[in-house]
């Protein structure tokens with residue numbers, strides 16, 4: 508075959524033949540890293556190492572070139588005809604949250620090895636190298652407290668990990684700094700301090716990450732595959748307070764009350780209305796108040812609330828929407844504060860821009876889906892992923908979501924193998940581009 512990407516049938520057929528390997532790897536992973544509830548593969552811990560050993564073993568059996576970088580990310584390369592030109596990279600992470608599911612992260616690495624196995628079985632040599640990377644420490648948020656920016660493995664690979672994080676991130680299991688935990692997993696910490704990049708952006712044509720969708724959107728839309736438009740950015744305020752004044756619940760008339768709970772309720776209702784409005788105009792937004800409380804030591808059944816605390820987690824795939832909602836939140840709080848004689852204090856607010864996935868790759872993915880007969884929709888990613896670091900480093904990056912039942916980061920994560928196969932077909936088509 509001259510150019511495989513022109514033969515959808517050959518792609519479908521070869522992925523079909525490689526699926527038993529994927530099934531074997533999923534079940535080995537579940538068995539070897541199971542914890543009785545779900546799976547546990549701690550970042551730079553024993554479970555993650557087991558997963559890396561398993562993948563390395565599979566790569567050896569396929570006679571792929573195997574390399575590890577200073578951060579112990581694992582690179583498995585199928586050589587192409589032209590070894591000098593820019594190559595493709597695909598991959599995801601192999602760690603999990605505590606008592607997590609078997610598919611978050613692992614699905615992307617196993618999809619990659621499935622594609623490489625399919626190519627090996629048919630003896631087809633791609634035009635360029637295809638490298639599969641198994642990334643370390645993506646779930647660091649669950650395993651390290653203290654100051655760090657998570658996505659440890661991908662940032663280390665790209666020379667974007669700060670030296671201070673090696674000391675300021677503390678392992679929740681051992682109480683030791685990240686540097687020590689990494690050294691225990693065989694990491695060359697000195698190389699990380701020097702921020703030497705193992706992945707040089709100019710050498711890559713693009714990075715494609717397959718991942719399970721972490722919400723119910725594809726399941727509800729009855730579509731197996733999502734093409735990710737952007738990884739949502741957000742607006743976060745962790746310590747917000749609405750201040751009024753305490754008063755006797757029986758004696759204080761409505762007109763003279765400064766009720767923090769009533770004011771905050773009005774604020775929340777207004778924000779939800781604004782959210783609905785933005786959605787109606789086709790905008791992308793999710794708005795969450797995950798904490799909301801009065802102080803039970805001060806408050807009582809018989810007291811008007813003088814203070815209510817809350818937090819804000821607002822996300823969007825579009826920066827201007829985040830700016831719009833930020834302005835709305837502040838303006839609404841000012842109006843309500845005036846009307847009800849209370850005070851809103853949002854504390855420090857952090858706005859992080861969304862990371863758009865490469866528009867050319869997205870378009871090619873949608874065309875490839877049409878060609879392969881795969882039903883797909885474009886959608887934003889609600890959670891952060893390694894792909895955003897590759898994008899920030901200047902590598903054209905894109906993501907394939909596959910339909911997942913029961914959400915993610917829990918033991919009940921589930922995928923259908925036929926959906927996984929569709930995702931792998933799309934991935935193969937893109938990597939042969």
Ligand SMILES: [Zn+2]
Nearest residue numbers: 611612645718
């Ligand atoms: Zn993940």
